[in-house]
Amino acid sequence: MRCLIAAMFAIALALPSAFLWAQENRDNATAESAQVTEQEAQARVESLDEPLYNPFVERYVLDELKQLRAEMAQQRVELTEKIVDRQIQSVDRGVDYATSTISNFFYLIAAASSILVLVGWSSLRDIKERMNKIADEEVSKLVATYERRLAAIESQLTQKTRHIDENREEIERTQELHALWLRAAQESTPANKIAIYDQILDLHPLDCEALTYKADEVLELGEVQWAINLCHQALAIDADNAHAFYQLACAKTMLGNYDQAIHYLGETLERSQNYRETMMDDTALEPLHELPEFKTLLTPVPSDT
Known part of the structure; x- marks a missing residue:
């Protein structure tokens, strides 16, 4: 039994070394293969007699340029959307803050009104009218402020949309020009x-x-x-x-x-x-x-x- 345990322990110690040796041999073989492949590619390039480019490569480059411009336009649209989302979130937080402030203000007025009623300073109707007037003034100020902010956001969105439309038209015009140049190269008369x-x-x-x-x-x-x-x-x-x-x-x-x-x-x-x-x-x-x-x-x- 002791001999069996000792043998298992020796095998457990030898396994990591064997795994590392196999990994090192595989890495060396991969490096040698990559070096041979690179040498073959270099020899093949040096033996070329003709250029590798042709009209199809030119067409491929034009398509890649078209795709790149389309992706740039899409990125601009996504960036605009993210900016608008951030601004809308800021507006929402401001509205929540204003709502909480007004609520607390109402609570304070209600408490003060209760004290004044108790001491006989004014009637409940006068307090209610005054509260409504103050609340209307504060709400009007907040509404005017956020209307101005929303108008500014709308103006920015309009400018971004106009800019995106101009870029799209420029891309379409460039694509049409490239197509015409290709047609001219193919014509014989x-x-x-x-x-x-x-x-x-x-x-x-x-x-x-x-x-x-x-x-x-x-x-x-x-x-x-x-x-x-x-x-x-x-x-x-x-x-x-x-x-x-x-x-x-x-x-x-x-x-x-x-x-x-x-x-x-x-x-x-x-x-x-x-x-x-x-x-x-x-x-x-x-x-x-x-x-x-x-x-x-x-x-x-x-x-x-």
Whole structure:
């Protein structure tokens, strides 16, 4: 019997050590597996030949932005509701306090009236009328005070509601603009794209990007003067819009005004060097490729060391 008890005691002492040893082995194995998986993922990323993004990722980002704005609007509504609930609770507590104060005041008046009646100072009718008059005055003051407070709360609620409506309208307008830009990217004919850009400009008249992209499609139709007017409208809104200067250069090249085209290309490169490769590949600028001014313009500027 003693031997059995001793064996059970030894097993009880060995169990925690065995459990800790097994837990440590499992953690080490998990860490090694995670390290191998991370190394495989890093090797796969380094071997990629193409970017991972595509139009579907862009659509996903737009949907996430839409969901985020909807959640922000919902949070504002919930915050407004909580503020209103707190204010209503404060009003309720104030009313309870006022009610208790008036009740105590009535009790005091009743006690004082009883004493005065006993000593013969005034009749019971006079005391009752005076009590009613004082009570009416106090209640009127309280009612006026809480009417002012409720009017202020109502004004705040009206402002919050108006703000929420404005945010909702802005979200809907932004969603419609995004949908129109996606449609414009999917269209293949300049006329259809121009119609979509006109819808974007109806929603957002000061959209420089829509004006410059519309000018690009107008040039595709051969309407050079129309495109120049659109570019000047964009520059009137944003004087540093590089895309507008680039479209002006293309339009001036089509008109044969090569000096002005070179000038506008210089304005473009001053604002964005990303157009350097585009200038070399754009067929609209082919008449400029042999000009010394064009070659000088595309000569890389040595950086200061």
